[in-house]
Amino acid sequence: MERKKCEECSGTIERKKVDFKIYGESLGLFPAEVCTKCGEEIFTEETSDAIDEAAKRKGLWGLEAQAKITRVGSSYAVIINKKIAEFMGLKQGEAVHIHPETRKKIVIQV
Numbered sequence: 001m002e003r004k005k006c007e008e009c010s011g012t013i014e015r016k017k018v019d020f021k022i023y024g025e026s027l028g029l030f031p032a033e034v035c036t037k038c039g040e041e042i043f044t045e046e047t048s049d050a051i052d053e054a055a056k057r058k059g060l061w062g063l064e065a066q067a068k069i070t071r072v073g074s075s076y077a078v079i080i081n082k083k084i085a086e087f088m089g090l091k092q093g094e095a096v097h098i099h100p101e102t103r104k105k106i107v108i109q110v
Helices: 045-057 082-088
Strands: 013-022 025-035 069-072 075-078 097-102 105-109
Antiparallel strands (some): 013 025, 097 105
16 A cells, blocks of 8 residues: 555655665665655665665674673773774774763764
8 A cells, every 4th residue: 555645744755765874874775655744764664674684784783782881990981892893993092082962872972
């Protein structure tokens, strides 16, 4: 069944190819239904599977990780796993800038 109206905002739905990105990396163009008003993108299950496969091929699948805060002297530290460190090109001893974005989000800039 082809959608004509967006369920969120009642905008018009168009079929087009969109550039799907994860962690700022493009996985390619994929077909989607896109609302012309709110921009919501809907992918079929088949397309979602293709996006997952593209993410796996590029080594971007599963980069998210749980981490615990640990204590180092009088400071606190968060351990960044090897897969994320390699993706980001982090090196031991490298200086980074860290700041809170909100009370629930920390930003680390390399």
